[in-house]
Amino acid sequence: MKNEVRKISCIVCPMGCVGTVEVRGGIAVRAAGFTCKRGEAYAVDEVTAPRRVLTSTVRVVGGVLPLAPVVSSRPLPKEQLLPAARCLATMQVAAPVQEGQVVVANLLGLGVDMVATRAIAVA
Amino acid sequence: MRRQNCDVAVIGGGPAGLAAAVSARRHGAQKVLLLERDRELGGILQQCIHNGFGLQRYDEELTGPGYASRAARALEAAGGVEVQLDTMVVGLTPDKVLRTVSPAAGLQEVQAKAVVLAMGCRERTRGAIRIPGERPAGIYTAGAAQRMVNMEGYLPGKEIVIVGSGDIGLIMARRMTLEGAQVKAVLEIMPYSNGLTRNLVQCLDDFNVPLYLSHTITRIEGKSRVTSVTCMAVDENRCPIPGTEKTFACDCVLLSVGLIPENELSEATGIALDPLTGGPVVDQHRETSVPGFFAAGNVLQVHDLVDWVSAESDIAGRSAALFARQLRPAPEKTLLLQAGSGVRNVVPQRLVCQPGQAEAVRLFIRVAQPARNVRLRCLCQGETCYERRLPIVKPSEMVVVELPSAAYQPASGLLTIAVEEAAP
Numbered sequence: 001m002k003n004e005v006r007k008i009s010c011i012v013c014p015m016g017c018v019g020t021v022e023v024r025g026g027i028a029v030r031a032a033g034f035t036c037k038r039g040e041a042y043a044v045d046e047v048t049a050p051r052r053v054l055t056s057t058v059r060v061v062g063g064v065l066p067l068a069p070v071v072s073s074r075p076l077p078k079e080q081l082l083p084a085a086r087c088l089a090t091m092q093v094a095a096p097v098q099e100g101q102v103v104v105a106n107l108l109g110l111g112v113d114m115v116a117t118r119a120i121a122v123a
Numbered sequence: 124m125r126r127q128n129c130d131v132a133v134i135g136g137g138p139a140g141l142a143a144a145v146s147a148r149r150h151g152a153q154k155v156l157l158l159e160r161d162r163e164l165g166g167i168l169q170q171c172i173h174n175g176f177g178l179q180r181y182d183e184e185l186t187g188p189g190y191a192s193r194a195a196r197a198l199e200a201a202g203g204v205e206v207q208l209d210t211m212v213v214g215l216t217p218d219k220v221l222r223t224v225s226p227a228a229g230l231q232e233v234q235a236k237a238v239v240l241a242m243g244c245r246e247r248t249r250g251a252i253r254i255p256g257e258r259p260a261g262i263y264t265a266g267a268a269q270r271m272v273n274m275e276g277y278l279p280g281k282e283i284v285i286v287g288s289g290d291i292g293l294i295m296a297r298r299m300t301l302e303g304a305q306v307k308a309v310l311e312i313m314p315y316s317n318g319l320t321r322n323l324v325q326c327l328d329d330f331n332v333p334l335y336l337s338h339t340i341t342r343i344e345g346k347s348r349v350t351s352v353t354c355m356a357v358d359e360n361r362c363p364i365p366g367t368e369k370t371f372a373c374d375c376v377l378l379s380v381g382l383i384p385e386n387e388l389s390e391a392t393g394i395a396l397d398p399l400t401g402g403p404v405v406d407q408h409r410e411t412s413v414p415g416f417f418a419a420g421n422v423l424q425v426h427d428l429v430d431w432v433s434a435e436s437d438i439a440g441r442s443a444a445l446f447a448r449q450l451r452p453a454p455e456k457t458l459l460l461q462a463g464s465g466v467r468n469v470v471p472q473r474l475v476c477q478p479g480q481a482e483a484v485r486l487f488i489r490v491a492q493p494a495r496n497v498r499l500r501c502l503c504q505g506e507t508c509y510e511r512r513l514p515i516v517k518p519s520e521m522v523v524v525e526l527p528s529a530a531y532q533p534a535s536g537l538l539t540i541a542v543e544e545a546a547p
Contacts, residue, residue, distance in 0.1 A: 009320050016320030016520070019331055050323065053172045055186055055275055066276040069172035071186050078329060085301035099192055115171065118188035 003029060008043040010034055021047045051075035055117075056088050058103050062122040063095030071116040072104050077110070084108055095122045125231040128155040129205075130138055130430035130447040131440070132221055132389065134212050135241035135361050137166020141194040142433040143239040144323040146440025151449050156233060156272045158223060160211045164190030168429065170194075173294055175321065179430035186425050190429060198546040215388045217413055237415045239439050240389055240403065244382040244421040246291075254286075256343035259350075265291040265379040266401055269298065278302055280375020282354050285309045286340050288316040288323075289519075290427070292379025297326035298376075306332045306334070307371045310354050312339040312351045312361055314492050317519040319427065333403025339363060340376075349374050382425045392416065399468035400424045401470055405483045406454070406473040409439035410446075417443045424470045424487060427521055431487070452477060456534055460486070463502065463541030467518065468493045472539070474531065488522040490542050498545040512545055 003022040019033025020041045028044040042072040045051060053071050057067040074085060084107055093103045097120040104114040124199060128153040133140045136159030144157045168176070171187030181193060198204055207225065214222030221233040227234065246264040263271075263279050269290065272276040281304050285292045288311040298304045301397055309327065314337045317539055327334055333356065340361055342353040353370045355363035384402040386394075395404045395412035402409040402423040409419050419439035420432040447450045454475030462469050467489040474484060488499070494516050503508035509530035516522055521541075 009324050011321030017516075034227050042415070052300075052329070053174050053184075057172065057276075059276070065274055067274060069186060069273060071172075071174055071187050071189075081329070084299065099189075116437070117186040118169070118192060 002039075006047045008046050010039040010042055012036070012042045013037045019043055023047050035096075040098050050078040052081055053116075054081055054084055054112075056085050056115065057094040058088055058116075060097060060120050061092055061094045061121055063097065064123050065120050066091060067121050068097045068103060069117045071117050072107070073113040073115055074111075076112045080108065080110060082092075084110070090116065095120050125228055126234075127156075127231070127323065129154045130235070130236035131155045131443045132219070132237060133157045133241055133440075134215075134221070134375050134445075135159065135166065135208065135243055135418065135420075135422070136164040137157060137163070137241065137243050138190065138194055138206070138432045139189075139243065139276055139422070139436040139439075140166070140239070140241035140525040140538045141198055142376050142436035143241055143417075143440035143443070144204045145194075145197050145201045145420055147239070147447075148203050148440075148443040150441045150444035152237075152444035154205070154276040157198075157204055157206045157236070158210045158212055158221070159206065159208050162209055164206065164208070167266070170266070170273045171294075172273045173298075176429050177511045179428065180433050185514050187429075189220050194433065196363060197437065205282050210257045212388060214406055215392045217392055219415055226417045233380060237443035238269050239436075239443050240386075240394075240411070240418040240422050241420050241436065241439075242385045242388065242422045244384045244425055246378070247381040249378060251490070252286075252378070254340050255341055255361065256352075256511050259343070259345035259348050261345065261349035261375045262343065263375070263377055265295045265377045266288075268375075271403050272298055272302060278304060279377075280349075280373070281305060282462050283377060284340075284354075284371050284373045285377045285379060286336060287379035287381070288318050289309065289379040290318045290384075292377065293322040293326040295377055295379070297330060298467045299334065300330045304375075306330075307373055308332075308354070309334045312337045312357055313337070315517070329393055330495065335369075338369075338473065341368070341377060349376055352376055356486075372397075382421065384422045384425065386422060388418075389418070389422070396473055397468065399462065402470075405470065406457075406476070407438075407471045407482075407509050408442040408451075409435065410442055411470070415443075415446050417446075424468070424489075426487075427519065431521070431523065434485075436485075458531060458536055458538055460538050463500075463539040465491050465494070465497070465542035466540050467530060478544040481531060483528050484526045486524050486526055488524065488540060488542070490516045490518055490522060493517045494542070494544060496545050498526065500541050500543070501526060501538055502541060503531060503536060508538075513542075517543060
């Protein structure tokens, strides 16, 4: 079986390294051109199982602001980003909201929580 | 009218003002006053709900609100900073008298010993790029739309065309997509994007949003609401090429066409501005042309990373505290820094030094165009006094270098920063 070479623009930091990953049968066998270990790990994940941190908002009832910003506790599979965001659009939480509060637990059964990134006081 | 005195007055409670106030306290300013016109601290970070902030400063990937919260906690821990919210500074004099208004306190006059300018920047609007066509509803700057979507709960449109590929435009392309809108196109007049690579990958590629490089918007249609926009390809002089018209049906246009440091107060105070950065001319301590006035963050130069805003504001806050305590020695020598070939601007624009006391200085450099394998040089009277190779430079990503103390002499003169293609 021949190795497939995929070009990956690293997004871990603003350096924006462009490197390559050799893939054989869905498994990364070699990464080159990245200047740090984190970049290499990202590139390998990117060709095998790409994941993204999701940030969005959840409606707040009775707060000083109508929305609370949220972030996923861990990266989720890239193809789940849109379904996850659509699901969040149907959710709501009551004020007060604390920074770090789990607003939605185990989103779509993905094993990922959505956590508030700021406090929203009661109006 | 309420009157009060303070050692250091900080104008603006975004990341720059927060870091400057903390730093001023750490360096011995007794009374620090932080003035913020919004109802809360954090500035623009509060609407930047995406992550990617803080990798340099906190060694952690934070969201905008998360970064703001860290900075605000540092302010609380420092103590001794009086924060006034809902407070607008409407006047500033060279002898450091600030005039403010707020619903709670009315008119107030503050006599400061030193002032830190941390007012941030504003977005360029449709008028700044002169888009022909109708004037319907549905045209917003990307940052205004970001506030609507992320903080106020409104979706400004369902079919979107984004003009400009700066970071805010890219971030909004993803945000609008996640909220159920369709982003038809991102138009960029330059042959390259002005956004960070990570945003090109994560905001456009991930959602198959098309980016049209070397394209500009030439017409907006719609009587009461936007119905379509027309774009055209441009030639190397950025002039539209006839016959390349493309029309996108849409109900919303978002503009991400640049940021302008907000310096009305600085100008009214007689502070010299650099036409290239749009911010004050400063030395390495972030002191402006008027003694006792310091500037940091986006009011000084539009940064790409908030981490650098905070780092720069640490310097400005420290300098302001030392000035207020009358511990800042008068500079004896001044070196002027100028942008040479391949460089758009350099901050600081001046280096001040005492005889025999050269110090390492961090330079922020904006290059003129993207290039690979370049040689960055610092020239003094035609001689190279510092040199560094860089694998890649882009106008959208500020180059940050530490100029070692050995690279320059504490003598008056001129230093030129140049970025040229390296010999193979």
